[in-house]
Amino acid sequence: MNFFKSKFFIFCLIAAILLALVPTLIAAFGGTDLLRSALGTVAKPFTLCASSVANAFNGFIEAFTEYDQLKAENQALKAELEEYKNKEYNEELLKEQNAWLKDYINLHDENPNFIFTDALLISREADNTSSLLTFNKGSVHGISIGNPVVTDKGLIGRVVEVGLDWCHALPITDTSSSMGVYTGITGAKAVVKGSANLRDKGLCKMTYISNTDLQMNDRVFTAGGDSSAYPAGLLVGSITDIYTDEATGELTATVTPAVDLTDLSEISGVLIICGYKG
């Protein structure tokens, strides 16, 4: 209580009032208190340091407090990314389907009497003697033995075995395959069959050529007929080599099929002709 009775108390009180009122009045009139300004300048590095430490501390704490939020956000973004990836994939599928449908419509327009069934290549047997292709359609889909298998590019082969929902097709490059054909430009008739020498290269052999008038790159089509497994007019391929067989002395040609049978990825958009209208 001595302090309250001392003159120092009055001194402190006056000092407190002055230090409170003077800066307030100066600020009220828009001025700057020099002493306050100087104190602020001196304290600036310390306050800067303190705020930097506080921000660093905040960053450290956020690693723990916002972990769950960031985790949830991350999962949501992953799900969104997955969704966009699926959309993109579906778009690609739709594009392919659209392209296939265009080709189908094209093929259908060119052959309005054919009844088509689309099929998917699911496996291939490849050994020294046979190269059967397996498709995902069978008897329940109207497939029967002998049905030609085509794409918009050309002939693949014919169905040789049928199950309920599968079928085996013999490609035209197989040694067991044989068909009557004609050339598009010269009209020469011939037989195209598979060859052991050419099968692995995806090529066919043309023999029994009716006339010598053959041209390179001339297109070869199926001749059709009652005894033929194939209807007339299906594109087989094109002539890529003409030569004389050394063994028989006969005019022979090599036909490159329109569908590349050595590359399975090329065998897409497959249609099986399972009937004829009329």
Next chain:
Amino acid sequence: MGRNKKRSAAGANLWRRIIAYGILILILGCLQCAFFPFLKVCPATPDLIMGALLGIALLDSPLSAAVTSVCAGFFIDAIGGAGLALSPLIYFFFVLVISAFSGKVLKSFFSYILLLIPSLIYRAAVTYVFISARMGALALLPEILQIILPEAIATALFCLPVYFLVKLCVKPLGAHGRFTF
């Protein structure tokens, strides 16, 4: 000769106090104005200066606390205030209030915690007056819950270690001297 020796000892003591309390107020003022306001985990800014003044009043003397309160108030307004600069008066009156109790208790941490209670009430009253003056009359309960209570909790929590800081400053000073002019 004896009188001159006493005067020089008192003078040296005075300078030691100025330096010790000056550094203490500088650190606590920077924490109060530049550290805690930026801290997101802290619900409100604690009044560390009030805790320091309480410690000085308890461990040293009300006289030292009174002088420090005026200077600390001015410093706080200089680095953290704008417009109204009433902190010197506010802290000075706080020391007056707390000095009524500080002389009657033991100089211990328990006494410090005990005296923190009226300090927090004083702080809450000042905050309420300031808010009412700035924002007009407000409903009391939301103000208490959103501003006054968080401030009281933060002040109570962070002023506890301030006691030990003040003790660190006061201990080398020895017995307090009387200021004479």
